[in-house]
Amino acid sequence: MLRVDCLRSIYSELEKPLVVTIMGAxxxxxxxLGHRPNFFxxxxxxxxxxxxxxxxxxxxxxxxxVVLDGDGSLLMNLGTLSTMARYRPKNLLHIVFDNExxxxxxxxxTATGTGTDLEGIARASGVPKVxxxxxxxxxxxxxxxxxxxxxxxxxxxxxxxxxxxTYVTSLSLVENRFQFSRHIESLRKP
Amino acid sequence: MPVSLRxxxxxxxxxxxxxxxxxxxxxxxxxxxxIRLADQDPEMxxxxxxxxxxxxxxxxxxxxxxxxxxxxMQNHGFLASINGIVSFAHLYKIPLxxxxxxxxxxxxxxxxxxxxxxxTEPVLRALSIPYSFLDTTETVRKRIRQxxxxxxxxxxxxxxxxxxxxxxxx
Numbered sequence: 351m352l353r354v355d356c357l358r359s360i361y362s363e364l365e366k367p368l369v370v371t372i373m374g375a376x377x378x379x380x381x382x383l384g385h386r387p388n389f390f391x392x393x394x395x396x397x398x399x400x401x402x403x404x405x406x407x408x409x410x411x412x413x414x415x416v417v418l419d420g421d422g423s424l425l426m427n428l429g430t431l432s433t434m435a436r437y438r439p440k441n442l443l444h445i446v447f448d449n450e451x452x453x454x455x456x457x458x459x460t461a462t463g464t465g466t467d468l469e470g471i472a473r474a475s476g477v478p479k480v481x482x483x484x485x486x487x488x489x490x491x492x493x494x495x496x497x498x499x500x501x502x503x504x505x506x507x508x509x510x511x512x513x514x515x516t517y518v519t520s521l522s523l524v525e526n527r528f529q530f531s532r533h534i535e536s537l538r539k540p
Numbered sequence: 541m542p543v544s545l546r547x548x549x550x551x552x553x554x555x556x557x558x559x560x561x562x563x564x565x566x567x568x569x570x571x572x573x574x575i576r577l578a579d580q581d582p583e584m585x586x587x588x589x590x591x592x593x594x595x596x597x598x599x600x601x602x603x604x605x606x607x608x609x610x611x612x613m614q615n616h617g618f619l620a621s622i623n624g625i626v627s628f629a630h631l632y633k634i635p636l637x638x639x640x641x642x643x644x645x646x647x648x649x650x651x652x653x654x655x656x657x658x659x660t661e662p663v664l665r666a667l668s669i670p671y672s673f674l675d676t677t678e679t680v681r682k683r684i685r686q687x688x689x690x691x692x693x694x695x696x697x698x699x700x701x702x703x704x705x706x707x708x709x710x
Binding site: 368370390392393394395396397398399400401402403404405406407408409410427429430432433436437523524527530531534535538 | 596605606623624
């Protein structure tokens with residue numbers, strides 16, 4: 351399963367939610383499908399995309415939030431699972447692309463390649479709904495189901511360790527950040 | 541426990557006057573009353589963290605959503621948050637109001653706090669983070685207000701160091 355195919359399969363579902371991605375391949379591939387003002391790419395600070403999603407979810411109860419995380423980033427901040435589970439915002443969907451690799455620095459294997467089970471860690475942390483998917487069809491179904499559901503969900507999507515040729519895009523980090531916050535501001539206006 | 545309830549309440553009221561609606565925290569001795577006040581306040585969203593760096597992401601998300609926040613942490617928690625501060629708050633111009641208990645400084649009896657006390661201010665200076673002290677009851681409200689104003693106008697993290705003189709009664 352390719353991450354970009356997963357992203358393509360849910361691209362139309364990502365029109366309304368606020369989307370926060372991690373750095374590297376996830377950010378570049380989502381942008382390659384077409385940037386939207388409701389997409390924020392956290393191009394560094396590994397581990398904090400899920401925390402950002404939590405801050406958004408707790409602040410905007412009526413707004414759906416989708417975090418596109420990765421195994422390398424999540425392993426750097428496993429405590430985020432316990433914090434998300436503690437407050438379990440119903441409007442937060444946490445998707446983890448697990449390619450068992452730190453791909454953007456040259457493809458070094460992460461611990462999920464040697465047995466660490468992110469689904470088990472998320473479940474044991476108290477995340478109410480957790481699943482692992484291995485096909486694009488199942489991925490899409492899981493995301494749509496989570497969108498209809500009413501509880502914090504973590505979806506582990508097992509994907510190939512491949513990505514785009516380059517990770518740098520023409521969208522500057524600060525431009526993206528202000529575009530994103532202006533977009534949220536426009537949602538809040540009556 | 542001689543942590544000053546009176547001065548903790550003073551700080552908390554000053555945060556409320558600044559319209560802080562979300563407070564992230566990781567408990568430490570000097571912060572217990574502040575955390576309890578937040579927990580008992582139905583208008584405050586208290587986010588109890590596993591590690592202080594999570595608070596940088598949570599405050600950034602809340603800021604995007606238009607919610608004013610403050611971060612309560614010990615200076616060792618600040619040291620543990622540095623990549624988040626540099627690679628998120630500085631890189632993306634996110635205002636942060638950090639209230640940092642200044643352990644390991646004058647009067648510290650716990651040996652394990654002392655090294656962190658030595659490096660807190662040098663690290664703040666190295667990161668070009670504007671900082672001041674909460675050390676007297678008379679200046680608490682004004683300093684918190686001024687710190688928040690600067691964080692918001694400059695879109696950067698600022699720090700207020702909570703000192704033993706203010707937080708401890710013995």
